[in-house]
Amino acid sequence: MHTHPMKLVTIIAEPVLEPRLAHDLKQLGATGFSVVDGRGAGSRGLHATTIPGDNVRLETIVSIAVADRIVDHLAQHYFTDYAVVAYTSDIAVVRGAKYDTAP
Amino acid sequence: MHTHPMKLVTIIAEPVLEPRLAHDLKQLGATGFSVVDGRGAGSRGLHATTIPGDNVRLETIVSIAVADRIVDHLAQHYFTDYAVVAYTSDIAVVRGAKYDTAP
Amino acid sequence: MHTHPMKLVTIIAEPVLEPRLAHDLKQLGATGFSVVDGRGAGSRGLHATTIPGDNVRLETIVSIAVADRIVDHLAQHYFTDYAVVAYTSDIAVVRGAKYDTAP
């Protein structure tokens, strides 16, 4: 079957940021996202939650352009003050159109 | 250490489909799979679960051929009626033989 | 925005191994890791937990060198006796320095 190359943006963040990030993703052109609860440890060790280490992991399938926009946005608005980790990876999807926002 | 290129197929689906998808994966040649519970939002917004947005995320490490078969199968049997998202990505594993089904 | 290529190492393991693996990752040069609880089925089907199939999924963003070291370590110390699955994938991060250990 014919597949389309897309980007997967993964964001690991303090739980309190989930609604704000979800909102931002939509604004920046993501058509959807998936979330999983987790925990972790890093170099900063900000204990910003009652149970230290809790986090959420958001993933969104987007075009390259939107992925860039998301990463820029995160770097600008979150990386300084919040425990946020983000990375992109290459994936292939069926029905690429599902993940393209109307222009 | 020598690693082998494989495919990772990720499926995000309504929870009710988990047993059926697990069954399908095995039939299609996957030697195993991992599941995580999550939630999400997309473009369709089918409220098919009591708690809207709940989903499960299945991942399976497979050969390229099996990955193709899985994606085809999903497109044919699930994409029309169910809230199912799927994508493949490239990974490298040690012991590639572990993920090959007997011919 | 400028991004840096890194490796993501994903480890799916019996829950009992989580603290030991977390410790190993740090020793081997990872600056952090994220964990999610899950379940799964594989070819071995060792029922090592009270609830068969429960597992944890650790992910760590590391340099290529550290990724190699982690995979080697896992193969040597865990693959024989434990239900452990591991793979690496290519990702891109902003701020690559965050994931480099002091030499």
Next chain:
Amino acid sequence: MPLLDTLQANLLSPIPLAFALGVLARLMKSEFALPKDLYASLSIYLLLALGLKGGYELSHASVASIAWPAAATLALGVLTPLTTYGAMRWLGRFSTSDAAGMAAHYGSVSAVTFIAAQQFTQRVGAPAEGFMPTLLTLLESPGIHIALAIGALNRGPTRQHGDAPHSTGSTWAVLHEVFTGRTMVLLVGGLFVGYLMGESGWKAVSPFFDSGFKGALMLFLLEMGIVAGSRLGDLRTVGPFLLGLGVLLPIVHGAIGATLATWAGLSVGGATVLATMAASASYIAAPPAVRLTLPDANPTYSLTASLAITFPFNILFGIPLYYRIAQAVATAQV
């Protein structure tokens, strides 16, 4: 007591108040919800408590006294999916799948609505027969089976995944799941255990399963309110026909249920509870069964109707209404 007073007394009792609080919290866009595991735990507790007590009380009941009510229950299990299917298909012009999906929900039963009715009859001094939980187990699955059979027949073999490799998707597998689902294990299992352990057993565990029951139920209803409240937005999607049907079907099924129940010899309290069972719609057992066997049925229709229309209607207004109908039928019969 005139109907309005019964209604008001009902509205100011713990169950409707807790439900209303949940709905209100959602309307105010509160993010509050019970943790998923607490919700599941409360439902397990309530079902098992119901089963155990029902089983314990079953040991005092005679087979004769249950026979006719059981027959009436099974008749309702056959009738309610048919009326629902008919209304959806010919009045509402829905697809066969949507009609069958809806029939599965309204042909089955909501255990929480059952419990609310039981509590109501106790509060008004007309407690239902002790064997009612047994009837509940009889009404759980027939409606789902009938509805899915209708759906399967009407869809024909073309859409079947005949060549697909899933046996888990087969209708038999799905029906097996209904039969061995949480509600059935806890209710039927509880009935057996309650029956077998007898008085000394029940006395030992009743401080846990009986004393706490009403409070736990209240907490559960709070979450039901939140769940129903978060579906209110879907009311616009489902349109006025389903909105009307979600109120009319329970009234019709409730009236038929009250009548059959009275004919079968149940007390006014028992008739109220059986009427409520007929009037209620499943939102636990039916949805996954429908989703797996009728993939092209829109789950938003049946779940919204069951959860956001019929459930609140029954809790707030339906139960007192069925009680008055049961009283009227009983009086007429004498």
Next chain:
Amino acid sequence: MPLLDTLQANLLSPIPLAFALGVLARLMKSEFALPKDLYASLSIYLLLALGLKGGYELSHASVASIAWPAAATLALGVLTPLTTYGAMRWLGRFSTSDAAGMAAHYGSVSAVTFIAAQQFTQRVGAPAEGFMPTLLTLLESPGIHIALAIGALNRGPTRQHGDAPHSTGSTWAVLHEVFTGRTMVLLVGGLFVGYLMGESGWKAVSPFFDSGFKGALMLFLLEMGIVAGSRLGDLRTVGPFLLGLGVLLPIVHGAIGATLATWAGLSVGGATVLATMAASASYIAAPPAVRLTLPDANPTYSLTASLAITFPFNILFGIPLYYRIAQAVATAQV
């Protein structure tokens, strides 16, 4: 009973013992903790029980008897964030954000500390007024609002995400979340429901919400001990100033609270509880609100002070102390 005896009696009662066990388990590096959902469930249970009982007892209270205590509560809600902000900024030389963040915590209230005070006054035979939970709801949010307003003013518009696309991050959205958070839904909602359902309703659910209360509280305190214990390592991070402030602020706020409460006509028990409310610091509602609106405030400061210093201090020593202060003020007033 001299102060030392009151202290000892308090330390040997269930709440402090359970808390100490939790801390000890952490100190011994035990990995044990309550499952997250159990922790959340217990807090839901405790808050709803508090609200329901408070609401039921509110139906016996006159508006007149609540007016002055309510005024005193609101005064404390304005005063405590200001003193906290001042102490942080001018004594501690912290940044405006850190000072405002801390003010939000100490200007709000810890419901569990409130409950511990309520239990304490019952144990010493000076039960607080039945309407105290109503006052609790009044003290929940003003302090947070005031503190965040101070923070927003002082940070100026430069750091605002003016161009960023998040409306969810706006201060209004955050304040809305405080108003519709778990504590408010359960407490305010519980008060209304408890008030409306009256005696028969409360009697039906009190075996669940009342009999189990003290035991559930104990289990909750065990986890609080574990949570506080796992922050003890942060005590070194926050430094001696915050350590001192975490003890001094509650004493000052407690003394002011006891005085205002007595002037407002509350009994010694009621004054003890209101003093404890003033002395306590929020660690549920305040942290997320501060995190979202004052991103550059270091959450380790405020959470460690609230959870690992002030909370244990109040539970173990503060409450008996405020009780003695309330007694002294009452005696002086006569």
Next chain:
Amino acid sequence: MPLLDTLQANLLSPIPLAFALGVLARLMKSEFALPKDLYASLSIYLLLALGLKGGYELSHASVASIAWPAAATLALGVLTPLTTYGAMRWLGRFSTSDAAGMAAHYGSVSAVTFIAAQQFTQRVGAPAEGFMPTLLTLLESPGIHIALAIGALNRGPTRQHGDAPHSTGSTWAVLHEVFTGRTMVLLVGGLFVGYLMGESGWKAVSPFFDSGFKGALMLFLLEMGIVAGSRLGDLRTVGPFLLGLGVLLPIVHGAIGATLATWAGLSVGGATVLATMAASASYIAAPPAVRLTLPDANPTYSLTASLAITFPFNILFGIPLYYRIAQAVATAQV
């Protein structure tokens, strides 16, 4: 009462019935299971309740009356891992790791089996001594320590991860985990807290920790049945030798336990409970400890034997049997 009647009375009591229901549900391939957090919550509740009550009753016990029973318990803690190891190694010809792993399980204790025995002795009118939970804490870890030491010695240094960087994998780290695990924190901690809070404390929390105990236990046993039931498929894997051993070991250990207990001066009830402790196998503390220190031991062997053979055997048949043995020994001794 002849043995058969005792057996039957036991089988028709809540604990075995709930367990059987769970097994049956699995046999019928039901997917039903308690939510993980509920299962954990129930076990926390049961252990803490056990500890608190035990601690409260400890305040009435004299040191003299506990000394000999404690010595008997420790003797059983040394003996049972050795007999298990011997049987596995020389009768069953298992590897040293598999034998040591099994010894860790059977040398330790199952708290739920203990509780079931306690309930049984109450039901038959021969309640065990109040200090039994103290003995339970003594039997939790010695067997694991001894078994792991045997395993470590026999495996020799070659398989040690000498060069590996994990300190968390060291035997000391693992033993520390056994000592600070959930069971120890709640039981030992509960004993201390229960002892310290005395009568007034216990009275305050007993509506939660005492009244609900039997019902919560029943719910827990339901899940134990499901867990055991899902391992029945492994019975074929483990083979007839382990199947036999899973029944024989408890009988032998139970008989020795009943004898030692009676010599140590325990009542028939107390001897029954101590015998059950010796006869029971750990499936909470032992499995992770064995998994981490003896990686090449097959966990399917020890977990299946403990959970799917010995646990059901004890719950259903063992406890009444040990009771009859304890009666016989007591009679013989007189």
